[in-house]
Amino acid sequence: MAHRKILLVDDSETILMMEQMILQKESYEIVMARNGKEGIAKAAETKPDLILMDVVMPEMNGFEAVKRLRQRKETKSVPIVMVTTEAEMESMEAGYVSGCSDYVEKPIDGLELLTKVKNLLGD
Amino acid sequence: MHQETRANATSVGMEKLPADGGRSRIYLHPGQLFASAERSAVTTILGSCVAVCLWDPISKIGGINHYLLPLWTGEGTASPRFGNVAVQDLLNKLLELGSQKRRLQAKLFGGACVIEAFRERENHLGTKNVQAAEELLEKEDIPLVGHDVGGCRGRKLIFHTDNGTAWVKQL
Numbered sequence: 664m665a666h667r668k669i670l671l672v673d674d675s676e677t678i679l680m681m682e683q684m685i686l687q688k689e690s691y692e693i694v695m696a697r698n699g700k701e702g703i704a705k706a707a708e709t710k711p712d713l714i715l716m717d718v719v720m721p722e723m724n725g726f727e728a729v730k731r732l733r734q735r736k737e738t739k740s741v742p743i744v745m746v747t748t749e750a751e752m753e754s755m756e757a758g759y760v761s762g763c764s765d766y767v768e769k770p771i772d773g774l775e776l777l778t779k780v781k782n783l784l785g786d
Numbered sequence: 787m788h789q790e791t792r793a794n795a796t797s798v799g800m801e802k803l804p805a806d807g808g809r810s811r812i813y814l815h816p817g818q819l820f821a822s823a824e825r826s827a828v829t830t831i832l833g834s835c836v837a838v839c840l841w842d843p844i845s846k847i848g849g850i851n852h853y854l855l856p857l858w859t860g861e862g863t864a865s866p867r868f869g870n871v872a873v874q875d876l877l878n879k880l881l882e883l884g885s886q887k888r889r890l891q892a893k894l895f896g897g898a899c900v901i902e903a904f905r906e907r908e909n910h911l912g913t914k915n916v917q918a919a920e921e922l923l924e925k926e927d928i929p930l931v932g933h934d935v936g937g938c939r940g941r942k943l944i945f946h947t948d949n950g951t952a953w954v955k956q957l
Contacts, residue, residue, distance in 0.1 A: 740901075742900070742901060749815060755831040755940075756831060756942050756957055759831070759833070759939070759940035759957030760957055763940075764833070764900040764901065765833040765834055765900065765940075766831075766833060767816075768815060768816055768817075772867065774855070774862070775854050775855060775867065778854075778855055778911060779834065779854075779911065782834065782910055782911035783900075783901055785901070
């Protein structure tokens with residue numbers, strides 16, 4: 664099977680590095696963006712199989728980015744997992760309304776993230 | 787919002803939030819559980835995750851969990867992030883608080899599969915989470931009196947611990 668491509672969108676280098684370490688155990692190809700606006704551009708350019716999206720970011724937050732991705736033909740059906748902090752959890756209702764597929768909470772648990780990613784990719 | 791009281795109930799959107807009736811308001815995060823003898827309204831947001839709600843209608847003691855993965859198989863730390871641990875921990879907590887196991891009733895929520903192409907598969911994560919709860923409740927001989935599971939959308943759930951009333955809004 665060709666390597667699945669995952670787009671990580673987060674303004675924290677630490678979170679990006681952690682996500683990358685977890686996902687590389689399954690040999691996923693990783694692409695990264697630092698905010699929602701860049702995430703939308705990277706998604707159009709690289710056509711990922713799945714997107715991990717932070718919530719609070721400069722330029723454009725995660726909810727707005729998901730909403731815009733869902734309006735585009737090429738990313739309308741791509742699974743998007745929101746990555747939230749405990750403080751943001753109560754706003755996850757807005758995350759689902761904007762079109763996310765599932766969510767994980769920081770600090771990220773490797774097994775939980777990999778299970779959800781594999782599930783959404785149908786692996 | 788939809789007041790869920792029957793098995794196989796479908797949930798529909800409704801603008802008005804349920805009155806909390808003076809209950810303490812609790813927000814339940816993934817991997818946590820909550821049980822109390824005090825009247826509480828517990829809110830949680832579910833995707834592929836599952837929440838098992840248990841309550842004793844006589845003592846009015848109730849509780850809820852929110853787990854992410856079906857089974858802890860012995861690797862790593864046992865935690866309520868896994869269904870088998872979450873259901874057992876919730877049951878133990880309710881018994882500690884004074885509820886009677888033979889009087890407990892259960893409701894089950896969540897286990898969505900948001901990817902349409904995978905929905906017919908028997909082994910997607912949401913289905914596995916739901917199956918784990920059903921098997922555990924059957925093993926413990928706790929009747930499942932209501933559920934709203936599966937489907938393609940996330941859910942907002944509000945559960946009243948004292949009388950087992952649950953509202954579900956599909957997101």
